[in-house]
Amino acid sequence: MLTLERILTREAFARLEPEWDALLVQSAADTITLTFDWLSTWWDVFGEDRELMILIARDSGGELIGIAPLLKRTVQHFGVLPFKRLEFIASGEDEADEICSEYLDFIIKQGREAEVLGAMLEHLISQDSEWDEMVLTDILEESPSISILRNACEDAAMSWRILKTQHCIFLPLPRTWDEFLKGLSRGYRHKITRDWRAASSLDTELVVVDKPDDFANGFDTLVRLHQSRWIEKGRPGVFSSEKFTRFHTRLAAKLLPKGRLRIFILNLNGEPLAALYDFIYGRKVFYYQSGLKIADTPIHSPGILIRSYAMEVAIEEKLTECDFMKGDPAGYKSGWQGKLRGILQVRLARAQSKEAIYNTTSKVIAGLRSIKRAVS
Incomplete structure (x- = not known):
């Protein structure tokens, strides 16, 4: 009953x-x-x-x-x-x-x-x-x-x-990075390997923000990169909403101690070039938001590069799926050869x-x- x-x-x-x-x-x-x-x-x-x-x-x-x-x-x-x-x-x-x-x-x-x-x-x-x-x-x-x-x-x-x-x-993740690369289109595989080579010859650093004490600075970097890019396009950017921003700062305080949130920041010559905001839950990683600096650098696609770094980390952690969440099936996310829900x-x-x-x-x-x- x-x-x-x-x-x-x-x-x-x-x-x-x-x-x-x-x-x-x-x-x-x-x-x-x-x-x-x-x-x-x-x-x-x-x-x-x-x-x-x-x-x-x-x-x-x-x-x-x-x-x-x-x-x-x-x-x-x-x-x-x-x-x-x-x-x-x-x-x-x-x-x-x-x-x-x-x-x-x-x-x-x-x-x-x-x-x-x-x-x-x-x-x-x-x-x-x-x-x-x-x-x-x-x-x-x-x-x-x-x-x-x-x-x-x-x-x-x-x-x-x-x-x-x-x-x-969404993209099912294989057991190894080599398997992952083989599953991509030739064009996307070329973009990743090209930018990995460029990054290895430059003063680059990948910072992973996954501790409560580091969140404020990491989140501020994400917001600045995201907002500056969208404002340059004549649009407000999601973090222009006070409620949107307040939700995420409050949520982070709960999720970070549980290992369910992290921010990747890619620095070039000591300056942030790209940032990626993820959630982790149930052997899945959810790519939620990002920010990119518009700059003329040897790294042609910093957004693809930082996502590929994050995917390598997810594969090393034995996560089984990357979820790009809602998006246009024909848009930029489609290049990862994902499936649709x-x-x-x-x-x-x-x-x-x-x-x-x-x-x-x-x-x-x-x-x-x-x-x-x-x-x-």
Whole structure:
């Protein structure tokens, strides 16, 4: 028999910390963006104007076997139509502040997804006045949650729609560096070996920042390199957001002592040339952000060079996968010969009068956009 409980306060959320990650590693959704550290830090930075709506499930023995890491807020569709929305914690930020917490999901003990998520959805659907729509962002296309959600919508006569499909690029790591190089295209292999030779003949140094005492200087270097490059392109850069920067400085204080975060800095003649910001979790490395100095040097591709150094370190550490996270499958990340994972944004909504207005208005706007594209 399952017992469901709502977690509505930050204090109750905090009390789950000892059990949260223990359940996460037993789930099919095990990833760094669903750890207690990541989600609680996000809530502390972005929780204003939102309400916690976490739902947990325990079995007859009191063991935690399911977490729905949800929040509630009110959104205005088309500027005039208010909807009470449920969504994952760590999603729904303003675009300028967006953390990009990929692979969000329900956290459920493997083998019990249908039972536990089914019970959670039945409970949530029964709460008529609590919410109008559920928008779940960056959930894996292959997640067992997808079919359970779709079936629940059909049973409850609710609407189901995939709003967006994107891709994360990942690269399985072989056991040796030589195997890794052989798996690359000839062009990329040439770029790496060319810049490795150039770097070996220059005054270069690779600095690895993985201790709390070194973080402030390393992070400052990353931010300066990243911001200067994007500002030169006429764009603000992600660290122009105070909330984005605050999230990462707070998260680092939690992850560094656990060996889950590091920054690589490539120096040339004593000056930073490139920086790379990584997360490490579950034998995987996640390449999250970078910064490059625009300079005329014998190193043609400092971004590729520092990533190749980081991959060599990951292979030496016997990590099994490099995840480039979300990106254009045809963009610069594609040169690493990676594979693709689909991630979805899905919307569930109750059948009600304002949902009909939403659907009609959405169709009208889509039609107008098609006409505009046709005549432009």
